[in-house]
Amino acid sequence: MSDTPVVTRFAPSPTGFLHIGGARTALFNWLYARGRGGKFLLRIEDTDRARSTPEATQAILDGLTWLGLDWDGEATSQFEAATRHAEVAHQLLSEGKAYKCFSTQEEIAAFREQAKAEGRSTLFRSPWRDVPEAEHPDAPFVIRIKAPQDGEISIQDAVQGEVTWKAETLDDMILLRSDGTPVYMLAVVVDDHDMGVTHVIRGDDHLANAARQSMIYTAMGWDLPTFAHIPLIHGPDGKKLSKRHGALGVEEYAAMGYTPSGLRNYLARLGWSHGDDEVFTDAQALEWFDLSGIGKAPARLDFKKMENICGHHIAMSDDKVLMRDIEHYAANDMQQNLSQTQKDKLAEALSVLKGNSKTLGALLDKAHFILGSRPFTPDEKAAKQLNSVSRGILKELTPHLQTATWSREMLESVLNDFAASKEMGFGKLAGPLRAALSGRAVSPSVFDMMMLIGQEETLARLEDAQGT
RNA sequence: GGGGUGUUCGUCUAGUGGUCAGGACAUUCGUCUUUCCAACGAAAAGCAGGGGUUCGACUCCCCUACACCCUACCA
Numbered sequence: 001m002s003d004t005p006v007v008t009r010f011a012p013s014p015t016g017f018l019h020i021g022g023a024r025t026a027l028f029n030w031l032y033a034r035g036r037g038g039k040f041l042l043r044i045e046d047t048d049r050a051r052s053t054p055e056a057t058q059a060i061l062d063g064l065t066w067l068g069l070d071w072d073g074e075a076t077s078q079f080e081a082a083t084r085h086a087e088v089a090h091q092l093l094s095e096g097k098a099y100k101c102f103s104t105q106e107e108i109a110a111f112r113e114q115a116k117a118e119g120r121s122t123l124f125r126s127p128w129r130d131v132p133e134a135e136h137p138d139a140p141f142v143i144r145i146k147a148p149q150d151g152e153i154s155i156q157d158a159v160q161g162e163v164t165w166k167a168e169t170l171d172d173m174i175l176l177r178s179d180g181t182p183v184y185m186l187a188v189v190v191d192d193h194d195m196g197v198t199h200v201i202r203g204d205d206h207l208a209n210a211a212r213q214s215m216i217y218t219a220m221g222w223d224l225p226t227f228a229h230i231p232l233i234h235g236p237d238g239k240k241l242s243k244r245h246g247a248l249g250v251e252e253y254a255a256m257g258y259t260p261s262g263l264r265n266y267l268a269r270l271g272w273s274h275g276d277d278e279v280f281t282d283a284q285a286l287e288w289f290d291l292s293g294i295g296k297a298p299a300r301l302d303f304k305k306m307e308n309i310c311g312h313h314i315a316m317s318d319d320k321v322l323m324r325d326i327e328h329y330a331a332n333d334m335q336q337n338l339s340q341t342q343k344d345k346l347a348e349a350l351s352v353l354k355g356n357s358k359t360l361g362a363l364l365d366k367a368h369f370i371l372g373s374r375p376f377t378p379d380e381k382a383a384k385q386l387n388s389v390s391r392g393i394l395k396e397l398t399p400h401l402q403t404a405t406w407s408r409e410m411l412e413s414v415l416n417d418f419a420a421s422k423e424m425g426f427g428k429l430a431g432p433l434r435a436a437l438s439g440r441a442v443s444p445s446v447f448d449m450m451m452l453i454g455q456e457e458t459l460a461r462l463e464d465a466q467g468t
Numbered sequence: 469g470g471g472g473u474g475u476u477c478g479u480c481u482a483g484u485g486g487u488c489a490g491g492a493c494a495u496u497c498g499u500c501u502u503u504c505c506a507a508c509g510a511a512a513a514g515c516a517g518g519g520g521u522u523c524g525a526c527u528c529c530c531c532u533a534c535a536c537c538c539u540a541c542c543a
Contacts, residue, residue, distance in 0.1 A: 013543050048542055078543095105541065121470045122539070142541055160473070169471050169539090177541040184543045208472055208538035231474075232536075238479095240536070266480095269492090273481055276491040295481075298536070302479050305493040311506090356506035366505070381504075415502090430502035442505045 006038030007198045010064075010071070011078075011188070013045045014056035017249030018063030020301070021203065021233045021241060024267040028230060029201045030069045031268065031289040041195055042071035046079045047187055063250040066328070068260045068282075076195075078187050085182030085190050088220065089143045089175040097219040098175055100141040101126040123171050143176040147215055155210050158199075158228040158291040165211045173212050185209060189216040197225050201291070204229035228291045231271055231298040238300055245301075253306075255333040257359030259325045261317065262310030269309070270299045279312045311358035319350050329360040338371075345370045345452075352448040369438035369449050374457075375464040376439030385441065390432035391466050393422065397429070398462050406455045411447055436465035 008029035012022050033040040042064070046052035061075065092098035103126055112122045126144055128136075147170050154164035175186045182190075192200060207229040217224045235245035247253065253263055265280060272295070274280075274288040314322065326346065330336045338346070346353075349370050357363035364371070378386060397418055404414045419429045430446050437449045437458065450458050 011543095015543080045543060051542080108541090116469070119469055123470070163472070165471065171539085174541055179541080181541085183541070188543090203537090204473070205537050206543095209543095211472085211538095229473090234536085236479080238535080270480070276482060278480090278492050297474055299481090300479060302493070305480065308493055358506090362505075425502095427502055434503065440503090442503055444503090444505090446502060 004198060006033050006036045007041065007196050008033040008038065008201055009041040009043055009192070009195060009197050010069075011043045011045050011191075011202070012060050013048065013051070014053060014060060015048070015051040016056055017059045017251060018067075019241075019248055020250060020253065020267075022060075023063065023067055023250050023263075024233060024270060025201065025203055025230065026064060026069050027067070027264060027267050028228075028272070028289070028294070029199075030071075031285055032199060032201060032291070035286040035289050038198075039072045040069075041073065041197070042075040043191060043195070044075055044077050045184070045187070046077055047082070047182065047184060049079070052079075059249070059251070066254055066260060067250055068264065076191075078191055081187070081191060081194070082182055084194070085187050086176055086180060088190050088216075089182065089186060092145065092175065092216075092219055093143055095219075096146075098143050098145045099126075099129055099131075099172075100136060101128040101144045101172075101174075102137055102139050102141045103128065123169070126172055129172060140178040142174045142178050144172040144174050145215055145219060147172050147212075153211050153214060155214050155224070155227055157207070157210070158226055159231075159294045159296060160204070160207060160229055163207065163211075170211060170215075173215075175216075185212055186216060189213050189220075189222075192225060193217070193220070193222050199226045199228065199291075201228040201230060204231050226291075228294065230294055231296060233270060234298050234300045236301055236303070241301075247301075251332075254329065257329060257333070257361035257363075258306060258310045259313055259317065259322075259360060261321070262313035263306070265313060266306045266309045270301075271295050279309060281316075307358045311356075314354050314357055314360070314363065317354060319347065319354075322350060322354060323347055326360055326363065330364065334364070342371050349444070349448075349452050352444045352452070365440070366443055368440055369443055370452060372439065374460060375467075376436075376461065378435050378439045378465075379441070381441035382435035382439050385431045385435035386465055390428075393429065394432055394436055394462055395466050396422075397433070398459065398466075401455070401459060401462070404455075406451070408447055408451055411450055415446075432465075433462075437461050 010026040010029050012018065030040045032038070044057050044060070046057070064071070089098060093100070108124050111124060115122045129146060148167045151167050152164050153167055153170065154162055156162055173185055174183050176182055210227050210229065214224055233241060235241050241248065247256070250263070261282065264282065264285070268285050268289070269278065272289065272293050274293055277284070277288070280288070323343065323346065327338060327343070330338050346367060349367060353363050353366055357366060400414050400418055404410050415429060416426065419426045422429070433446050434443050435441065437443070437446060437453070443449060
């Protein structure tokens with residue numbers, strides 16, 4: 001396809017679950033790499049020891065797995081490469097492209113405070129940039145990069161276009177802390193280079209960082225990867241996604257009954273488009289996805305649309321995949337492990353269930369007639385269908401069903417004839433019948449249900465409904 | 469304070485100087501029906517504001533407004 005194989009990566013910080021925005025970033029990287037026969041790598045940015053936890057790492061891995069985004073090789077730990085990062089910092093130091101800065105954090109903080117008070121730029125200029133080694137004190141120091149002091153720095157971004165900064169607006173950022181540990185900005189660049197990442201697709205909160213990072217690439221004489229800074233996702237109110245919006249982690253979307261493929265489709269369509277295509281398969285997404293189709297404006301989450309897309313995916317889902325999704329949903333989000341018999345019944349009924357359910361929850365609701373067992377206690381709405389009059393009707397209907405041949409055509413004619421003989425609309429008959437068969441006011445068609453549960457069970461449920 | 473980015477129906481978006489500004493979700497109203505599930509049909513709804521450039525701007529330039537990001541020995 002192309003001469004240089006594509007390598008992308010997703011690099012989350014393990015400080016919480018897999019964020020929905022992170023999930024989309026991962027998806028874009030995955031689509032781009034997989035659609036081009038490239039590699040999709042996973043790197044855990046765990047250099048912040050205080051906030052990183054193994055549980056969070058696991059949650060992220062689980063989230064990606066649930067979403068169906070598989071990565072190549074083992075997930076790597078950024079923290080474990082700290083020595084290599086420090087090595088690069090020292091190389092830059094010995095090449096005169098970086099320097100030791102002895103300014104203390106207190107000094108810098110005081111400077112910033114004063115600058116702010118006076119309304120000046122808070123950009124810190126270290127006085128140590130050109131101080132010769134001989135004059136260095138014996139004190140803790142950080143290593144800072146020597147940023148260019150004049151001219152411009154610009155990066156070519158696949159989404160944002162050319163973005164330029166004046167050199168004087170950029171400071172000599174720290175590469176290595178006074179305790180010798182590398183700073184994020186250095187770690188990312190070194191890791192991306194070492195891992196052979198060709199395309200850095202990430203949130204546009206990193207756009208400004210890209211300028212700083214490019215200085216490291218340049219100083220090391222490394223080729224820059226292609227950058228693609230994608231706009232962030234906002235909450236339905238247009239504000240930045242935060243705790244008060246709820247539903248931040250992908251597992252919450254799983255709990256709401258969305259399917260992985262539905263969410264993939266929805267997320268791909270958020271901030272990216274391929275003409276007017278709204279509902280598409282993974283194969284199509286893989287074929288169509290390109291950086292040029294990514295928009296620049298932040299997008300808002302819209303649960304209604306998510307539901308709609310998900311409904312399409314449930315309907316077009318492969319039965320095996322759908323069964324797996326349902327089992328996962330039932331086990332994890334409803335604390336209900338389906339028995340083998342329930343699974344078998346579900347598999348049998350899948351074709352009538354999947355056509356009109358937008359979420360797995362809705363699907364399982366409709367499956368109640370096959371998942372539950374006698375006697376069915378009608379819910380509130382179903383109970384309304386079962387008054388003394390309708391019970392009488394069901395009672396009269398029973399003998400007709402006892403003698404009927406159990407085929408769909410036969411049942412249709414039996415029920416229609418019966419309704420006609422009573423001079424009532426079919427709806428008047430189907431309502432109570434539905435309530436009796438499923439205990440619900442919403443279910444699949446009464447014929448589908450009768451065919452699925454069989455004659456004996458149908459009669460038994462009718463009996464139950466008449467009883468009380 | 470400094471720097472960067474963004475702004476097309478309520479929402480996601482198509483659109484790169486000449487279009488009745490298209491599609492989808494949602495909404496409203498209908499249709500169908502065996503279901504307050506679903507399906508189907510129709511309607512309504514938009515280029516943030518102001519200046520330019522041009523025969524002609526949603527499209528190009530400038531300004532304003534608003535939003536967001538960066539401005540840490542966090543990532």
